[in-house]
Amino acid sequence: MVLVLVEQTDGKVADPSLQALTLARSFAQPVDALLMGTAADLTQHGVSVAHVAEHVALGSFAPDAWAAVLHQLAVSLNASAVLAAGTERGNEVMARLSARTGLPLAANCIAVSPGPPVTLTRQRWGGSLLEEARLNSERPLITVAPHVVPIEPAPMPAAIERFAPELTDSDLLVRVVERVAAVGGGISLTEAKVVVSGGRGVGSKEGFGMIEELAGLLGAAVGCSRAVTSAGWRPHTDQVGQTGTKIAPEVYIACGISGATQHMAGCKGAKRILAINSDAQAPIMLSADYAVVGDLKEIVPAISAEIRKSR
Amino acid sequence: MRILACIKRVPITGGRIVLTEDSRAIDTRHLGFTMSPHEECGVEESVRIIEANGGDSVVITLGPPEAVEQLRDAMALGIDRAIHLQTDGQEWDGETTAAALTEAIRADEAASGPFDLVFFGNESADSGGFQVGARVAFTLGRPCVTGLKRVAIEGASVRCEQEVEGGRDVYVVPLPAVLTVKEGLNLPRYPSVPGRMRASRKPVAVNTPSRPDSRLELVRLVVPEGQGRRAEVLGSGAAAAPAVVEMLRRAGVL
Numbered sequence: 096m097v098l099v100l101v102e103q104t105d106g107k108v109a110d111p112s113l114q115a116l117t118l119a120r121s122f123a124q125p126v127d128a129l130l131m132g133t134a135a136d137l138t139q140h141g142v143s144v145a146h147v148a149e150h151v152a153l154g155s156f157a158p159d160a161w162a163a164v165l166h167q168l169a170v171s172l173n174a175s176a177v178l179a180a181g182t183e184r185g186n187e188v189m190a191r192l193s194a195r196t197g198l199p200l201a202a203n204c205i206a207v208s209p210g211p212p213v214t215l216t217r218q219r220w221g222g223s224l225l226e227e228a229r230l231n232s233e234r235p236l237i238t239v240a241p242h243v244v245p246i247e248p249a250p251m252p253a254a255i256e257r258f259a260p261e262l263t264d265s266d267l268l269v270r271v272v273e274r275v276a277a278v279g280g281g282i283s284l285t286e287a288k289v290v291v292s293g294g295r296g297v298g299s300k301e302g303f304g305m306i307e308e309l310a311g312l313l314g315a316a317v318g319c320s321r322a323v324t325s326a327g328w329r330p331h332t333d334q335v336g337q338t339g340t341k342i343a344p345e346v347y348i349a350c351g352i353s354g355a356t357q358h359m360a361g362c363k364g365a366k367r368i369l370a371i372n373s374d375a376q377a378p379i380m381l382s383a384d385y386a387v388v389g390d391l392k393e394i395v396p397a398i399s400a401e402i403r404k405s406r
Numbered sequence: 407m408r409i410l411a412c413i414k415r416v417p418i419t420g421g422r423i424v425l426t427e428d429s430r431a432i433d434t435r436h437l438g439f440t441m442s443p444h445e446e447c448g449v450e451e452s453v454r455i456i457e458a459n460g461g462d463s464v465v466i467t468l469g470p471p472e473a474v475e476q477l478r479d480a481m482a483l484g485i486d487r488a489i490h491l492q493t494d495g496q497e498w499d500g501e502t503t504a505a506a507l508t509e510a511i512r513a514d515e516a517a518s519g520p521f522d523l524v525f526f527g528n529e530s531a532d533s534g535g536f537q538v539g540a541r542v543a544f545t546l547g548r549p550c551v552t553g554l555k556r557v558a559i560e561g562a563s564v565r566c567e568q569e570v571e572g573g574r575d576v577y578v579v580p581l582p583a584v585l586t587v588k589e590g591l592n593l594p595r596y597p598s599v600p601g602r603m604r605a606s607r608k609p610v611a612v613n614t615p616s617r618p619d620s621r622l623e624l625v626r627l628v629v630p631e632g633q634g635r636r637a638e639v640l641g642s643g644a645a646a647a648p649a650v651v652e653m654l655r656r657a658g659v660l
């Protein structure tokens with residue numbers, strides 16, 4: 096049996112967890128799920144038993160407590176492998192599980208075959224490079240890269256069983272003590288259907304005026320490259336990329352961005368990429384769908400004017 | 407206070423990743439190197455905390471002899487001294503890296519006292535194992551908070567903030583602690599020329615641990631499909647604007 100940690104946001108099972116449940120079936124064994132605190136309907140996702148951990152302290156997120164619960168359940172069920180989604184929480188809980196069990200962990204996998212030894216494909220460089228690896232372990236610990244493995248429905252009873260873990264004070268030392276709500280305003284980078292992004296080619300902080308103007312006309316969010324945040328032209332919250340935000344809009348407009356792999360790691364989920372660049376040989380020309388060659392300082396205002404004209 | 411920052415030397419791959427002939431590594435012959443932006447923020451935060459409170463800041467890396475360049479970069483930002491765990495250039499996995507770092511931390515602490523904080527990147531830029539910080543923290547028996555965008559020392563505790571969907575999650579843990587951080591935590595300073603000069607004279611302690619076998623064993627690397635297509639050119643200069651608007655309309659966003 097393979098055990099999968101299933102995360103929920105606002106009472107709904109998160110897609111990356113459903114993707115992890117799909118990949119878990121590669122082991123060709125029954126799949127059990129662990130839910131923290133609240134039950135959820137997993138009857139379409141190939142789950143034999145959904146174990147619901149119940150403990151007064153599981154009300155707010157405590158990563159060591161989650162690792163302890165996962166550990167206790169994996170041992171009591173004698174799970175042959177443990178998986179989770181490669182989300183922030185999934186990765187951090189599995190890292191803590193690997194530390195406390197002394198087992199190796201393969202993060203952000205996109206394919207697994209059961210072996211032994213288990214062979215797998217995992218992401219490096221934020222997905223810009225793949226690694227094929229062998230995982231020599233009596234209980235493979237694996238996280239599944241989000242939004243790569245398609246969710247495949249598989250109707251199963253998913254019987255619900257309650258589970259009462261034992262938690263110590265040290266499991267609860269690290270826990271969320273407060274949630275500060277984001278100050279609203281503007282369109283969020285992750286949710287925008289269109290993102291207009293500027294790179295070093297924009298030239299200055301003031302240069303972003305024309306990027307903002309086009310974004311405003313399109314109801315788009317403004318993004319940028321790391322060259323821009325390092326220069327202090329935009330806040331890091333606008334940065335798209337491996338060490339910034341990962342986005343998947345309908346359209347991504349990259350103005351004066353060369354297309355470094357670390358930038359593209361953040362926007363390759365976009366349905367369409369338009370590159371506006373003065374260099375017809377810029378690397379971004381090999382990962383964009385459309386290109387306009389020339390000076391963005393002429394092209395971007397011309398697009399804004401054309402949109403206004405067409406209204 | 408005593409603060410340690412852990413950094414890893416990685417290539418700056420630019421627009422296209424090229425592999426070595428045996429596909430087991432990136433061909434770095436024509437590339438520059440750096441540390442991850444996450445780790446650079448860990449270095450900057452260490453320097454700021456020591457500037458504010460006084461004490462000793464240390465940077466450590468496990469890497470080839472050339473990784474001394476990244477240690478010097480960290481010292482140019484203001485770190486006082488460095489520990490270099492030298493390798494022969496072979497990669498170490500997360501488990502073995504954590505073990506080597508833990509041993510070096512214990513040795514330094516035995517000589518100079520405990521580190522109040524140890525900073526890691528949330529994940530390394532190249533291998534992205536998402537684990538070394540948590541492993542070191544567990545072995546040292548210290549609380550570990552991950553993925554931080556804000557860190558503030560409050561007496562004998564540290565208040566930590568994580569960016570999450572819809573806001574920030576706050577943690578408060580006692581010192582000593584292990585923190586993994588992300589770019590955006592701060593805006594690292596640009597190294598000054600005098601900073602670079604001073605860095606070239608700061609001490610680097612060298613050690614050569616031997617590499618245990620990895621249980622997560624790299625077989626080969628593969629550049630994913632999708633790189634290497636060609637963009638459809640909609641035109642050049644301002645004259646391309648109507649074609650762009652047409653494309654946006656077809657995409658259903660106008």
Ligand SMILES: Cc1cc2nc3c(=O)[nH]c(=O)nc-3n(C[C@H](O)[C@H](O)[C@H](O)COP(=O)(O)OP(=O)(O)OC[C@H]3O[C@@H](n4cnc5c(N)ncnc54)[C@H](O)[C@@H]3O)c2cc1C
Nearest residue numbers: 294295296320321336337338339351352353357373391531
């Ligand atoms: C570990 C690591 C993580 C990283 N993470 C990120 C990340 O999350 N996000 C990120 O963006 N980067 C990241 N980087 C940095 C990345 O490698 C690049 O350095 C960065 O993306 C370059 O930004 P840029 O394209 O704006 O600048 P440049 O590479 O300097 O490109 C500027 C482009 O603008 C064009 N241009 C100039 N003038 C004009 C004009 N007038 N009109 C039109 N075009 C013009 C040029 O032809 C050029 O193509 C990371 C690097 C590392 C090593």
Ligand SMILES: Nc1ncnc2c1ncn2[C@@H]1O[C@H](COP(=O)(O)O)[C@@H](O)[C@H]1O
Nearest residue numbers: 412413468526527529530535536537538
């Ligand atoms: N070879 C290394 N030397 C020093 N620190 C490292 C090394 N590898 C990883 N780290 C640290 O551990 C963090 C997480 O790495 P990883 O678990 O590989 O994602 C990195 O951001 C670094 O701070």
